Amino acid sequence: MTNVSETQSSATLASAIFAALREEILSGALPPDSKINIRELCERFDVAFSPVREALNRLSTQSLVHQTDRRGFKVAPVSLEELVDITRARCLVNESALRASIEHGGRDWEEEIVLTFHRLIRTPRDDRSPGESAWTQAHRRFHQSLLAGCGSTWLLDYCGRLFDAAERYRLIGLSAGGNWGDADAEHRAIMQASIDRKADEAVSLLCAHFEKTKAQLRTLIG
Amino acid sequence: MTNVSETQSSATLASAIFAALREEILSGALPPDSKINIRELCERFDVAFSPVREALNRLSTQSLVHQTDRRGFKVAPVSLEELVDITRARCLVNESALRASIEHGGRDWEEEIVLTFHRLIRTPRDDRSPGESAWTQAHRRFHQSLLAGCGSTWLLDYCGRLFDAAERYRLIGLSAGGNWGDADAEHRAIMQASIDRKADEAVSLLCAHFEKTKAQLRTLIG
């Protein structure tokens, strides 16, 4: 039994459980495609039905669990096809957003990229603390900052979703023995091309960066 | 009091209430930015807390309501800025998806476009039946079919979300006296350019189509 309110400090139980389950799904502790037994979760977190249901509902927001009326919840499955799908969407949408960003982004946009990149390379990758790793967070922030000048919150949000979806696969790849060694160099190149306003180059580097995750997983799983 | 289970035939109360509330928000029956009183909804639908909460949670999935811990739910606000944001995202993402679609779409893709277009122009626009109008549904299907060849479910889903978000504004515009008279002509042109594989032309027509909604609303509201 895990006492959620001690572990996570959140305004509501539902929020705490949401965060905990999200982490478990992303990390693979809850296996893809497995059925979710609500009672089991209630016992494990020592809470009643309502907050667990609420957390699950919120998770389905992010496509991390799937819900079917009268048949409960299950962890979203993973597949190579979905990763291909996600990667394609990422390339297309990030291209649009990055081009818009490069076109409209100002001085502050540039500076934010430099800053988040610096923090990223300073963040150790082997983080074993509970919850989302510091590196993942820094990584997300860096990618967000690249697109931050695109002028659309909706677009930015969607890219964030795609990032999270891909991150799940990356974590799966990691635990299957994958290696993302020289990501720093790639990130640096993407940063440089972006702030130099070389749109074509930045886009092609960024897409290559995404494709690499896909390729890794393909060798590991497919 | 509205007896949901009589009106909507759904597997669960939560699903029925979800659909009912979605409709009320899109149509403006629940005013943007207004606080949602859960007890009130419970009485109105004659159900307990749980299914209402569940419905609200699902609505926040679609950004139709916003939730804050311990402070409940409110109807998502509308603003000209958000419409600008949405329109920008729509143009960028639909461009990517449409280009990919034109490039990869096969014979079946073409045929589906022709079919959904035909159904769209045959659907009367003045539909007063409860629930989402038949025209809106046909309209959504037409736009989906244009992008259906893009090769990414994720991308397609996102375009659907953007469509729904824009549709909310369109309905607001309608009830404020707006008019979308010659949409048929625009749709026909978009269809033609797409199946003729004239990517640049199709994209520019499609974006103009989106911008028009924005312009309409601007004159009506802004």
Next chain:
DNA sequence: GGTCAAGATTTTATCGATAAAAATAATATA
């Protein structure tokens, strides 16, 4: 008159119980 604090009220988040549906096991039948 305006600000702040104590108390009353409303509203939210959570609980534990129950009815309805689905999944599973057990039995009978061809």
Next chain:
DNA sequence: TATATTATTTTTATCGATAAAATCTTGACC
């Protein structure tokens, strides 16, 4: 033995009640 049918168990969706938090009201005080 395979299939259909019925009982049993599990699980889900929903309910009504309650504790905790937020909001509103009132009245004292500067």
